[in-house]
Amino acid sequence: MNASPKQKKLISLSQFIIEEQLKIPHASGEFSALLSHLVYAAKIVGREVRKAGLLDDILGATDDTNVQGETQMKLDQYADNAFNQSLKICGHLCVLASEEHEEIIPIPNGYAMGKYTMSIDPLDGSSNIDTNVSIGTIFSIHQRLEPNSKEPGTEKDLLQKGSLQRCAGYIIYGSSTMLVLSTGKGVSGFTLDPSVGEFLLSHPNMQMPDKGDIYSANEGNAGYWSPEVQNYISHIKSIEGGKKPKTGRYIGSLVADFHRNLLKGGIFLYPNDTKSSKYPNGKLRLLYEAAPMAYIAEQAGGMAVTVKGERILDLDPTSLHQRTTLIIGSKKEVEEFLTFIPKN
DSSP: OOOOOOOOOOHHHHHHHHHHHHSSSOOOHHHHHHHHHHHHHHHHHHHTTTBBTBTTSSSEEEEEEEETEEEEEEHHHHHHHHHHHHHHSSSSSEEEETTTOOEEEEEOOOOOOEEEEEEEEEEEEEEGGGTTTTTTEEEEEEEEEETTSSSSHHHHHOOOOGGSSSSEEEEESSSSSEEEEEEESSOOOEETTTTTTTTEEEEEOOOOOOSSEEEEEGGGGGGSSSSHHHHHHHHHHHHHHGGOOOEEEOSSOOHHHHHHHHHHEEEEEEEOHHHHHSSSOOOEEIIIIHHHHHHHHHHHEEEOTTOOOGGGGGGGSSSSSEEEEEEEEEEHHHHHHHTTOOOO
């Protein structure tokens, strides 16, 4: 008789966090409780994403614009409300920042002040909502500057280098809903099992391949890129000497493009538009897009830099909605990009 297949050991996200917490002396449990509130909101948003197309109040744009000057989609607002309502009353944050809000989001009166801060993009890639393309949520967690303080957090608590993050992660709402996060000890991926309502460890110790055949960039803007970026793109597309060109894959959702390259290897580029008066320093937001993705990339063995070659995690944020360029992906691919950048 054939032996019965061995059942894969299933570890829930909450169990995983508890076990990791036990390895840290004097851990209080605050961090795991904070993540549980984040996960609760993610499940709610994921549920609504899967209803898109069935309900009138999910798809389509609103009449509003956010602080970035971008038209808000209906699901944008829903996701923002879901995460804000769950997180600002959880008792483990002292302040919150969101892509959808110009100012910091304070903790309401009557709720405990925690020792953590969070910056969040509630729904990345929202322009893809109506076309059933993968979208996501990106978040970044820091410890406040004075951990023992019980006073409300300030903008200064949020404006910390990416290298000081205590946790960074993203949730991708695709063919499955998946949470990818790092607490500074590698990268782990958890897939939501709808039958039990739990995120289960499906991708332990995620490592980005050193090299990859995929490049991701919006080449519609190529004419506005710097000569260095244009030269790099021409190089990786070249077939001179029988060289195989890289494959272009661009979804237009940072979470989806990054997630694919994390698994398969490759490089994602979002350079600045050299003729742009609106985004002269790039379009992606440092606090809640570039920095958390850079943290995950480095923890998985990859790299993340600006078009000038600066390490993303070393950048000092000066404002909540500061923008940056982003070159991120497999270590050897980013290193090759850097050879096209003039040395200062």
